[in-house]
Amino acid sequence: MFLFKKKSVGLDMDTFEARAVELTGNSKAPRLVSCGRIPLEEGTVKEGNIIDAKKAGEALGQLWEDADIDREEVILGVSNQGVLVRFANFPRVPQDKLGNLIRFQAQEFLPMPLQSVVLDHMVVGEVREENKEMLEVLLVAARKEMINAFVEALDSARLMPQEIDVSSLALLRMIPPEDKEKTVAMVHMPYEMGNVLIAAKGVPRLARLIPLNLINYVGKEILQGIGSCSDLETLDWSAYNINEWNEALVSEISSSVDYYHSYGEATRVEKICLSGCGSRIPGAAELLQEALDIPVENSDPLRGIKISSQLEEDLQGRASDFMINISLALRGLEE
Structure with a gap:
C-alpha cells in the first residue's frame, strides 16, 4: 500500500542556499516525489x-512547506573544513574488536583531540605492512561543535537527523553502473566548497574538498539564472569570469588526480563525472578533458529514478544540482 512505502529525505546546505529531495520506494526502484531549494540570508x-x-x-x-515535504527525519550531508577524511592501516583483528582498536589508535592520524570529534570508519581493503596483515580503513572525523550546530538548526525547524553523511563520500552511490569496475573521479561543484571522490572498483580511494567558490567568479545573479534556466546558451557569459573559473577547476581536479596517481599501487583514473551547477558553466567539461586527457561527462542523478512529468520539467537542466541530495536520500532507502 502507498501509505506504507518507505520515504527518505536528503538535505544539504551552503552559504547560498539549502536543497532537499524526498524519495520513496526502495533503493532498486526509487521515486522522486518532491524537491526544492531556498536561498539563505x-x-x-x-x-x-x-x-x-x-x-x-x-x-x-x-523549504519543507514550499516543496511539500512531509517527512521530518532527514539524512544530512556535510561539506566543510570541520570534517576530516583519512586513510590509515590498522592491525587485522576480529570485527567485534576493530571499533575499540580504532578508537584507541585513531589519535595518531588526526590533528584534533578525539574528544572533540564524532568518529566513524569503514574498512576498504587489506594490505601487507612489514610482513603483517593489516586492514586499510577510511576514517571520518567530524567536529562535534559543527555537528551540534546543524542539529540545532534542524531542531529549530522541527526536523531530526536520521543519518549524517560526508558529501564527498555520498558521491560513491552515484557512480554510473557501467563504471563500477573502473577508477572514476566524481566531482560535485555547488556554489562553494566542491567535492572530489576518486573510487577504484567502487572503493573510495581519495575524498577531498576543493575550495572553489562559484559566487566569487560568477556572482549571485548569474547563479540564480543557472538554478532556474535550462537553456544556458541564451545567457551572455562575456561579462563573467568563467575562464578564470574553468582554469581554477582544471588546476584543482588535476592536483587531486595527480595526488591519487602518486600512490604506489593506484590505478589510472579512467573517467571524470561532473555534477552541480558548476558543471553547466560553458567549457568546463571540454577544458578538463583536454587538459587531463581523461574522458569527462556530466552526471545524470535521475538515472534509474522514477519521476513525474511535472517534476521532470521543473528539474530540466538543473537536476545535477541535487546530486548529493539524491544520493543521501537513496541511503535512506537502502535495506
Whole structure:
C-alpha cells in the first residue's frame, strides 16, 4: 500500500542556499516525489558551517512547506573544513574488536583531540605492512561543535537527523553502473566548497574538498539564472569570469588526480563525472578533458529514478544540482 512505502529525505546546505529531495520506494526502484531549494540570508551558513541556527531553521521550515515535504527525519550531508577524511592501516583483528582498536589508535592520524570529534570508519581493503596483515580503513572525523550546530538548526525547524553523511563520500552511490569496475573521479561543484571522490572498483580511494567558490567568479545573479534556466546558451557569459573559473577547476581536479596517481599501487583514473551547477558553466567539461586527457561527462542523478512529468520539467537542466541530495536520500532507502 502507498501509505506504507518507505520515504527518505536528503538535505544539504551552503552559504547560498539549502536543497532537499524526498524519495520513496526502495533503493532498486526509487521515486522522486518532491524537491526544492531556498536561498539563505547572508550570515546563515558560511563555507558549509551553520552560523545562525535560528535563521537556518526558519529557512528549512519554509523549504519543507514550499516543496511539500512531509517527512521530518532527514539524512544530512556535510561539506566543510570541520570534517576530516583519512586513510590509515590498522592491525587485522576480529570485527567485534576493530571499533575499540580504532578508537584507541585513531589519535595518531588526526590533528584534533578525539574528544572533540564524532568518529566513524569503514574498512576498504587489506594490505601487507612489514610482513603483517593489516586492514586499510577510511576514517571520518567530524567536529562535534559543527555537528551540534546543524542539529540545532534542524531542531529549530522541527526536523531530526536520521543519518549524517560526508558529501564527498555520498558521491560513491552515484557512480554510473557501467563504471563500477573502473577508477572514476566524481566531482560535485555547488556554489562553494566542491567535492572530489576518486573510487577504484567502487572503493573510495581519495575524498577531498576543493575550495572553489562559484559566487566569487560568477556572482549571485548569474547563479540564480543557472538554478532556474535550462537553456544556458541564451545567457551572455562575456561579462563573467568563467575562464578564470574553468582554469581554477582544471588546476584543482588535476592536483587531486595527480595526488591519487602518486600512490604506489593506484590505478589510472579512467573517467571524470561532473555534477552541480558548476558543471553547466560553458567549457568546463571540454577544458578538463583536454587538459587531463581523461574522458569527462556530466552526471545524470535521475538515472534509474522514477519521476513525474511535472517534476521532470521543473528539474530540466538543473537536476545535477541535487546530486548529493539524491544520493543521501537513496541511503535512506537502502535495506
